[in-house]
Amino acid sequence: MPDNHRTPIQTIQKRSLHDQAVEQIRDLIIEGHLEPGHRIDEAALTTELGISRTPFREALRTLAAEGLIEIRPSRGSRVRKLSTEEVHGLLELQAHLESLAGRLACERATDAEIAGLLDLHDRMIVLYEARDRLPYYKLNQEFHTRLAEAAGNSVLAETQRSLQARLKRIRFIGNRRPDFWSAAVHEHAEMAEALRARDGSRLAETMERHLKNTWDRVRNVISSEDR
Structure with missing residues (x-):
């Protein structure tokens, strides 16, 4: 079920x-x-956002390309619903892809790229502590x-972005419970330690485990939606 606390829409x-x-x-x-x-x-969303139908429909086309929206000619658009099998398959593939990305990033990333990733991690922790x-x-x-970009493989990075776009709502669901979110943050702390040490094997294992655990955190919600 969706959260009761909705982020306020801001006029565009x-x-x-x-x-x-x-x-x-x-x-x-x-x-x-x-x-x-x-x-x-x-009609309702264009009014809330304060925009006309043309930019709104252009936005929907962008989200359709990301795999979040289905545009149905003459029938309007709807939010894409992924099956349990699709979600599991996407997360399984993402786990192996990001495992490889972690291994390669430890070998190939510049010091500046590593520092940037560690800074992102620190900023995430601040937001986590503020919930x-x-x-x-x-x-x-x-x-x-x-x-993925730090892995130095443009095909890997492009594939990762494509998969991640389709999994945006799924990944957000994974942090819906305090214990799930806490566990995910702990896994990110392990990633940061491995990155800092440029320990490719450890980072690869942590990335894969993190994505596999995401499936465990979302499977009940996805299964209930798929009925």
Whole structure:
């Protein structure tokens, strides 16, 4: 079930209209306010966001490319609903991909890239201690993306971004319970230690375990949605 505390919608400003619309609609999907399988009420959302239908529909096309929205000709758009099998398959693949990314990043990343990742981790911890879940989640996503980029393999990084986009709501669900979130933060602390030591084997193992544990944290929710 979605959280009861909804992040307030902010009226879209003229600057970066498309990007702001994409971000706010994406956040509504991630937090569960636009539920999987549900039709998107275009009239209501354009009013709330304060934008016309043209930029709104352009934003939906961007989110469709990310795998979060399904656009159905003459029937409107709806939030994409992933099956249990799809979620498990995506997380399984992501686990192996990010394991490889961690190993390669320890071998190939520059000192500046490592320092940047460790800084991201420290900022995540500050947000965790404040229990600021959505900003924490966004930095978490950035950490995983930048780690893949630090692996020095553009195909790996591109594939990681594609998979991560489709899993955005799923990964957010993984931190819905305090004990789940605490466990995930502990795993990120292990990642930071391995990065600092450039211990590729340890980081690879931690990344894979982290993604496999994500499945354990979300499986009950996804299974209930798939009925």
